[in-house]
Amino acid sequence: MKKQFLFTLLAVFNIYFSYSQNTKILVLDSISNLPIKYANVNFLNGFGVFSNEKGNIMISDLNINSIEISHVSYESKKIDLNKINNSIVLLKPKIIKLDEIVIKKEKLKLLKTISLKPKIHSNYKEMFFSAIGLKLAFKINSSGNKINFLKSIEIPLFKKTNDATKDFYPEKKYPYKTLIKVEILKSIDDKPGEKLYDYNKYEIINSELLNDSFISTFEKNIKIPENGLFVVLTFIGKVDENNLLITEMPYDINKKFPDRKFIKWILPNIPITASDKNSNTFFRFDYGTESNWKQIEKPINYDNNKEYPIFDIGIGYKIDLME
Numbered sequence: 001m002k003k004q005f006l007f008t009l010l011a012v013f014n015i016y017f018s019y020s021q022n023t024k025i026l027v028l029d030s031i032s033n034l035p036i037k038y039a040n041v042n043f044l045n046g047f048g049v050f051s052n053e054k055g056n057i058m059i060s061d062l063n064i065n066s067i068e069i070s071h072v073s074y075e076s077k078k079i080d081l082n083k084i085n086n087s088i089v090l091l092k093p094k095i096i097k098l099d100e101i102v103i104k105k106e107k108l109k110l111l112k113t114i115s116l117k118p119k120i121h122s123n124y125k126e127m128f129f130s131a132i133g134l135k136l137a138f139k140i141n142s143s144g145n146k147i148n149f150l151k152s153i154e155i156p157l158f159k160k161t162n163d164a165t166k167d168f169y170p171e172k173k174y175p176y177k178t179l180i181k182v183e184i185l186k187s188i189d190d191k192p193g194e195k196l197y198d199y200n201k202y203e204i205i206n207s208e209l210l211n212d213s214f215i216s217t218f219e220k221n222i223k224i225p226e227n228g229l230f231v232v233l234t235f236i237g238k239v240d241e242n243n244l245l246i247t248e249m250p251y252d253i254n255k256k257f258p259d260r261k262f263i264k265w266i267l268p269n270i271p272i273t274a275s276d277k278n279s280n281t282f283f284r285f286d287y288g289t290e291s292n293w294k295q296i297e298k299p300i301n302y303d304n305n306k307e308y309p310i311f312d313i314g315i316g317y318k319i320d321l322m323e
Helices: 002-020
Strands: 023-029 040-042 048-050 056-059 066-071 074-080 088-091 110-116 127-130 134-140 147-156 177-188 191-206 213-223 229-238 251-254 257-263 266-271 281-285 316-322
Touching: 048 229, 066 088, 074 088, 134 147, 147 229, 147 266, 177 266, 191 213, 191 229, 229 266
Parallel strands: 023 088
Antiparallel strands: 023 056, 040 048, 040 066, 066 074, 110 316, 127 266, 134 229, 134 281, 147 213, 147 316, 177 191, 177 229, 251 257
């Protein structure tokens, strides 16, 4: 019994020792020396994280030897962790020219507002998940031949009381708060393209402030082109009680399977529905080896013997028609 206890204690100690040796990095602007928050940190192993509000990164996987740090406003840089000296990484700003949102609504006449409700259900067998670095892209089409402005989008979520993952994944604690980034991309052949406008914002999905959907309202005039646009949500990570990003690894490592990485699910979980025609929902990961946008071909809890249709996330939205 004592030998078994000693063996268990040594095993726990080894795990703690291995993963408490954290590599800490500070990402700064090379000109101002100010922290760069939410920089994209690619571990080059299919996973990655984001720097927090103070520009800090923490890496607790000793098998990671190099990373690539990028940000839409800065030039990317690949870092050899074995050669880094002072744990400070400087990124050089780059000039990006995007279309600005300049059309003013007050010069136009509001004809009507079109509202579409999100598709909400509580069937956990048709569910998609959230993870650090996941991007969800939602197609918004132009309505009619008038000038269209996107006012808001509404993302369906599982109600806390109906979220079946509480039983399968008891480590998921409620309530939760998750930081997301919202941006606008072009629609190229009905797929997400490059950035359309010089616009992005960060919001927190707080389970205590919502029921079965999350509404993101656009404070600027988002004009919808004739061929539509894509609203993209990027899941940055969990935040603490002060709404500050929690620095954590995006996966767990099991000592029995050192070559396997088990992705950490974060909340919210999102209901999906079978697409009627062409899917208007796409996804990809910032850190995956494949950069192509994909459609949702099956739910997270799926049956290997069952054929599934293409799925959508049925978002709601409001559009102002102007002339």
